[in-house]
Amino acid sequence: MSLKKVLVWLAIAFVVFYVIQQPESSAEMVKNAGQALGDAASSIAAFVSSLA
Template sequence: MQSQTQRGLAKMVKKVLTWGGIAFLIFFVAYRPQSAAEVVKSIGGALMDIAGGFGDFFASLFGS
């Protein structure tokens, strides 16, 4: 069982990392907008490939 102090520390670390990540994203978009756009395009492409793979899997599974 975690002590109260450990839970409080874990919450504080999570909060610091969350705000640090948000600050990094703002900085990245503000100072490197072209690079940020490429990252978003890459992530979007990967998600589309994953969705297509799931679609192909279920189409094969159900015999379309």
């Protein structure tokens, strides 16, 4: 098994463990990430529309 595969499986195991141990903070982190992506998309859309 390659090192890359082992690291990927370890990362997945860590995420699953974190979600099981702290579901509220995990949900808050996902919510914040989604909000940041939405804000970035809105900013890019405003930039592109200001070019026209």
